[in-house]
Amino acid sequence: MSKRIAGPEIERLIQLLAKVPGLGPRSARRAALHLIKKKDQLLAPLTAAMGEALDKVRVCSTCGNVDTSDPCTICSDPRRDPATLIVVEDVSDLWALERAAAMNVRYHVLGGTLSPLDGIGPDQLNIRTLVDRVAAGEVKEVILAVNATVEGQTTAHYLTDQLSDLDVKVTRLAHGVPVGGELDYLDEGTLTAALKSRTAF
Amino acid sequence: MSKRIAGPEIERLIQLLAKVPGLGPRSARRAALHLIKKKDQLLAPLTAAMGEALDKVRVCSTCGNVDTSDPCTICSDPRRDPATLIVVEDVSDLWALERAAAMNVRYHVLGGTLSPLDGIGPDQLNIRTLVDRVAAGEVKEVILAVNATVEGQTTAHYLTDQLSDLDVKVTRLAHGVPVGGELDYLDEGTLTAALKSRTAF
Structure with a gap:
């Protein structure tokens, strides 16, 4: 925004939300406003859930999950x-x-x-x-x-x-035609693999 | 998800993220994973920014902003x-x-x-x-x-x-043709209003 129209806290919230995959600068503004309006129903529980994730989430030392x-x-x-x-x-x-x-x-x-x-x-x-x-x-x-x-x-x-x-x-994993996929839209590599690995009907 | 594959904290984070406008159930999962992976660069500052918004944001008693x-x-x-x-x-x-x-x-x-x-x-x-x-x-x-x-x-x-x-x-506000808009795509009401309010060229 060209001039200050709100406190820096709101600008910062928008900037950080814009980094979440799926949100861009425009939808981040919409998301920020929605969060602010639904303070008790969404902003508070989401902040708590994120704080808990921040606290508790770790990488599994066995499998990397x-x-x-x-x-x-x-x-x-x-x-x-x-x-x-x-x-x-x-x-x-x-x-x-x-x-x-x-x-x-x-x-x-x-x-x-x-x-x-x-x-x-x-x-x-x-x-x-x-x-x-x-x-x-x-x-x-x-x-x-x-x-x-x-x-x-x-x-x-x-x-x-x-x-x-x-x-x-x-x-x-097997290569082949995706379930629900149309042959017309598939690349040659997939079709060749699907033919090669054909199974009895 | 059909069976428990992660702690309830992660599921809850995904569910709440899915309520943010712009994110659906699928992109909420992607967002949650991204946040968890970028713990220090994104999850921590975003949680702090949201906490601050939660604390400080209020409705202006003069104008409703x-x-x-x-x-x-x-x-x-x-x-x-x-x-x-x-x-x-x-x-x-x-x-x-x-x-x-x-x-x-x-x-x-x-x-x-x-x-x-x-x-x-x-x-x-x-x-x-x-x-x-x-x-x-x-x-x-x-x-x-x-x-x-x-x-x-x-x-x-x-x-x-x-x-x-x-x-x-x-x-x-004036009614009329949006700047950059094509007449072909405009509804009759807008075109009529734009004609009625025509200005000297």
Whole structure:
């Protein structure tokens, strides 16, 4: 805003809200105003929830997930099959797989992908802890659920190599047509992969 | 999420973030994760800023604006012309007009529009304070900058009526073609108004 129309506290709130993904400078103003108007119903409980997250959230020392306990809820859940480990790049991938609720297993969060140009080598990712976890013997299968990008696939190859000496099956997610997807809109790589991995009807 | 994958604090944070305008359930998850990851750079300062807003923000008893001081920054700014008052429905309208920075004047925030069906009569809006402000004598012109909706126009007529006994000029925003707007996309009402109020070139 060109001239001061409100106290610096409100300007600062807007500036910080604009950094939240999903909000831009314009929607941050709208969000700030909404929060201020709904002081008791939204601003107060949200501030409290954020303060609690700030206090309690930590990274799980076993799998790299974020949670309010360490080991995290997933690592400490005795009903999860300890023989299968899904390796993901990021916590958001873990959450996505949990929403699909396809498998009742544990995870390992790498914290990114190998990217030498950005200075991200094996030591910057949670790879050592993964090898140690697998070497401990309980894990029988490691599913590499990394993104189907160049960096993701490079990382997958590196991990396969690191795990090759251990008694563990290494698998990866299937490539194919997304459920609900239209062939017309798919790229050639996906279509070729879907044809190659065709299954009996 | 179908089963517990994180502590209740994170779930609660996501639920509350989803109530912020501009964020939905999906982007709230992304926002929560981003906040948790950028604990020191974003979560901590944003929590502090929200706490401060919670503490300090109040409604200006003169004009109905929200600010960290009462009277607000605008009402207490001696460089603003006290002879003109712009009446708006909401604080967001005040902010929009200030961004345009077209006039260095003061405001009066109604807090809504007359809407008998929703139980909003004159007593639910800041109308009494407006009449009192104008009756005090310093204000020479009241610009009704209410929305061009049925409720907005009804409210404008009511206000004109209330102010008719006072020695004040009541004006309203011009109707016309938005700057940068294409005629092809404009409704008939706007075009008719723009033709009627045509000006010399």
